[in-house]
Amino acid sequence: MSDEQGFSPRERRASFTLAGIFGMRMLGLFMIMPVFALYGDELIGFSPLWVGIVIGVYGLTQAALQIPAGWLSDRIGRKPVIYGGLALFALGSVVAAMSESVYGVAIGRVLQGSGAIAGAILALAADITHEENRTKAMAIIGVCIGISFAIAMVLGPVLASFFGLSGVFWATAVLSIVGMVMVYFMLPNSIHKGQIRDVTAAPELFSRLLKDKQLLRLDFGIMLLHLTLTAVFVAFPLTLLDAGLAAERHWWLYLPMLLLSFILIVPFLILGAKRNMNKQLFLASILVMMVSLILMATGQGHIAVLAVAMLLYFTAFNFMEASLPAFLSMLAPAGAKGTAMGIYSTSQFLGAFLGGVLGGLLYQELGGAGVFLLVAACMAFWFWLAAGMTNVSKVRSHILPIGVNIEDTARRESLLTQLLALPGVQEALIIPEEGAAYLKVDGNVFELDQAKRLINL
Known part of the structure; x- marks a missing residue:
């Protein structure tokens, strides 16, 4: 694990690997956007309506499965969910690549969207990074998503011009397989922490x-x-x-x-x-x-x-x-x-x-x-x-591990009162099951070291 000043090599490698996996998956979703209306006219059933459905239908399964997939990763672990999501994405890409109708391509896009791994990736990033480095890891992932969109707007038309629409989908299948290889060889094994409220949803x-x-x-x-x-x-x-x-x-x-x-x-x-x-x-x-x-x-x-x-x-x-x-x-x-x-x-x-x-x-x-x-x-x-x-x-959020016994209700309430009294603390929440305090603070006046000293008394 890192020290409190910066990334350790392990954290840095894991963050960039997760960003690359996330980015390649988003690249595969985005590449179809600038090309399907142009190259899909040879497919059976092609129409403007089906252009829109094919481009956007991945969002339907993503919307339905995004949160459940995150919960599943809390139960069975992050890597199995990521492997499964990438496998579904690859399967959807192959279905779309081999289809001769817009209906088959739409089914492929539905399968692509069902590989909803965003929650599991963010949770894994939280598992393997120190709390003070977590924001950096999330920022790296966010930047990679933006870069993947830009690359997709260029790479999609280039691939389609050389290999046709099916070539774009075959490329997304290859990206999925590369992602699985990266998970296996480049991601460190981590201790699964269960639900972390900073990255996973609480019903x-x-x-x-x-x-x-x-x-x-x-x-x-x-x-x-x-x-x-x-x-x-x-x-x-x-x-x-x-x-x-x-x-x-x-x-x-x-x-x-x-x-x-x-x-x-x-x-x-x-x-x-x-x-x-x-x-x-x-x-x-x-x-x-x-x-x-x-x-x-x-x-x-x-x-x-x-x-x-x-x-x-x-x-x-x-x-x-x-x-x-x-x-x-x-x-x-x-x-x-x-x-x-x-x-x-x-x-x-x-x-x-x-x-x-x-x-x-x-x-x-x-x-x-x-x-x-x-x-x-x-x-x-x-x-x-x-x-x-x-x-x-300049509101900021912090998650701090608590180094004192918080099973006792009176001790927990006392600690919560003291945290709320610190300069700049706007909200505080203690989750005994996680052994953590969640703080929402004004970054202009809040002193992190002061809060750390308090919770580790």
Whole structure:
């Protein structure tokens, strides 16, 4: 195990391995998005509606199984769930690759989505890292997901141009097998800690969190963000094709726009953190996304306009994708972060499914412009909804192992009272079964060493 100052080699290797496994799986899910509308027209039953269903249907099984898979990993261990999830993903990829109809491909995508391993991966990261390094491990995983999306927008079109649609699915099957090899050879064996409330959901907290208006704003926000993403990629590849950009060259537009968007969001992330302008910048990003969608609708036939629209879209999307989990971490009650994240992730995948179906229906009835304009209306609704969001500050969460006997109720209550009296502590929760204290603190004034001395008296 690491010391308290930084990663040990074991923690670093495990964190990057888990990030790579998670990233490869997301890469496999995302690669189909920019290409299916272009290369799926030879499949039996092809239609705009089925384009949307195929792109988004993985989200339905992800939404249904995300939390149960995390619970299962608490019971039987993390690695078995990860192996099983990757095997299901590989099976779904093979089914989709060998299918000659959109219905078979949709079944393959359902199987891909059923390999819901996010909860198990995050829980394993928590098992094998010291609490003070856990945030770093989660950040590495989060960055890898963002990178996988960017790679998918480029690699998907390139693979499809050389090997066709089936080649993309065969590539995702290979990625799954590589992931299983990485689990076997590169992940250290760890002592399974059971439920850790920072990363896994606690059933008894659902009712409370589903009544929290601030958290619900974030849940609806991530749902609308991914609804928009899948709906856009039902229509945008066909819009580029109609504008005269050949399918095999679509990555020429995606790559520079994505790279520029990553550069553009950096100063805004820094500004939001240093000036406490998170809410203002977040609302501005929703407006930027709405403008980008209107440009997509009105710029039909003009590649330059569509390129600018995609730059604005990617910039706003990446900023919100990075900001929403941070907001959730700050707003979730002490000891409820894992449950809040489970509800949030379920909302995200449900949004992906709804966006695919909605985008397919709208394109079938109203064309690409109709998709973009109605999704822009969803952004207007989101802006209204997010306007009531709390302007989050430098709130941080900590999990501290307790070095004293807390089985005695009076001793536990006394310790809880003392923790709450510490400067900067906003919430405190002691879970005797875990031998841990969950703290939600103001990072500007809270002193971690002071809390450690108190709980280890």
